[in-house]
Amino acid sequence: MKCRNCDNPLSISFADLGFSPPSNAYLTENDLNQLEHYFPLRVDVCESCFLVQTQDFVLPETIFNEDYAYLSSTSKGFLDHCEDYSNKIIERLTLDSNSFVVEIASNDGYLLKNFLKREIPCLGIEPTKSTAEIARSKGIRVEERFFGKETAIDVSKESKADLIIANNVYAHVPDIKSFTKGLFLLLKDDGTITIEFTHLVNMLREKQFDSLYHEHFSYYSLTTVINIFERHGxxxxxxxxxxxxxxxxxxxxxxxxxxIQNNAEYIDKILNEEKEMGLDNLDSYKTFQSEIDEIKNSFLSFLLQAKKENKKVAGYGAAAKGNTLLNYAGVKPDLIPYICDMAESKQGKYMPGSHIPILDIDYLKKDKPDYVFIFPWNIAKEVIDQNNYISEWGGRFVIAVPTLEILE
Structure with a gap:
């Protein structure tokens, strides 16, 4: 396989998590008796441009289909973040009714609704039918397709964009070249692109291996994104x-x-931080596998000890993060009998691979587990604040990443 960015042959392994189903391929009860498709989850690093990337085994159409269950609007904290972003970017770019905003991977309209209520013309580009329909029900115009060069050419016939938003989508792009060229083609000469992505520095520092899954094709540092952008004008x-x-x-x-003028001082500050972390040195990537194996072993040891002591264990959040952890550790319902989730689209289904049932949040009050593992640990505070009633029966929340911790 060659690097998605620079075409350099890939030979350096970053992480090998064995075989697992796609992280959002949730199962119905009927599916449990059918053949489940597993794919290798292997991640390499390019020794030329240092782009961290999964090996190609799964087609995007397999992941982002009409049954795609991830809805961005299920986290209040994330919605607040998006509203804050919208207000700031509207002010920063002085966007108004004469502007044109395009969001790539607009999901259920969680972000564009903030532009719509300010009467700023906007368009969502979203390949998954189920989420696109939810966005349309909010009055948002949506093109139901993947984004790349051809989509950019078609959309720009209407108008080029003052602002292109591609927040939390760059990692999901298998063809970086077509996608980034599309950004160039759709953008006005003095327009702005904003992209949000998990910073590779934090993945390495906090051992965030549960962010590795098939729908994430690449993992970025600022250094690599600068390299990619420069190749496309x-x-x-x-x-x-x-x-x-x-x-x-x-x-x-x-x-x-x-x-537009560069904020060179802050760009250089981030680049220097990446250099200090050794992101320009292959040795910094070679210890990741042993570190994540330690996390897996701690997680399994905790679950086995809890079972030995007849403690009840549950999960919270049927997130992709959880699927990566559960499948790498080989956890089944005998160790975690169920996982609760707020998203109605997931309730009544089963986690891919582990086949753990997904239930409504209210089941926690009925079952009264001793421990509740928070799989989307990045929103642990929000989860605890919303469900602190588990302390009434002595229940405690636990996270497994970056280190196993019983939360107070």
Whole structure:
């Protein structure tokens, strides 16, 4: 396999998590008796441009289909983050009714609704039918397709964009070249692109291996994104750290010859941080496998000890993060009998691979478990605040990543 960015042959392993189903391939009861498709989950790092990337085994159409169950609007904290972003970018770019905003991977309209209520013309591009229909029900115009060069050409016939939003989607892109070229083609000469992505620095520092799954094709540092942009006539003019997904970057991009000035000081600050973490040195990537094996072993040891002591264990959040952890550790319903989730689209289904049933949140009050593992640990505080009633029967929340911890 060759690097998605620079075409250099890949030979350096970053992580090998064995075989598992796609992380959002939730099962119905009838599916439990059918053949389940497993794929290798192997991640390499390019020794030329240092892009961390999964090996190609799963087609995007297999993952982002009409049954795709992830809805962005299930986390209040994330919705607040999106509203704050919308207000700030509207003010920063002085967007109004004469502007045109395009969001790539607009999901259920969780973000574009903030532009719609300010009467700013906007368009969502979303390949999954179920989420696109929810967005349309909110009055948002949606093109139901994947984004790339061809989509950009078609959409730009109507108008080029003052702002292109691609928050939390860059990792999901198998063809980085077509996608990034599409950004260039759709953008006005002085337009802005914003992209949010989990920062590779935090993945390494906090051993966030549960962010590795088939629908994430690449994992980014600022260094690699600058490299990708430069190959397609774009540049990054500003960057900021944001707290989502346990540490992300939001980059502001434009065309190479745009009149927008660079915030060189802060860009250099992030680049220096990456250099200090050794992201330009292959040795920094080679210890990740042994570190995540320690997390897996601690997780399994806790569950086995709890079972030995006849303690009840449950899960919270049927998230992709949880599926990566559960399948790598080989956990089944004998160790975690159920997982509760707020999303009605997941309730009544089963986790892929582990076949753990997904139940309504209210089941926690009925079962009164001793321990509740929070799988989307990046929103642990929000989960605890909303469900602190488990302390009434002595229940306690637990996270497994970056280290196993019983939360007070």
């Amino acid at each position: 774009l540049r990054i003019y500003d960057v900021e750290k944001i707290p989502t997904h346990c540490g992300s970057l939001r980059i502001y991009g434009c065309k190479k010859d745009a009149s």
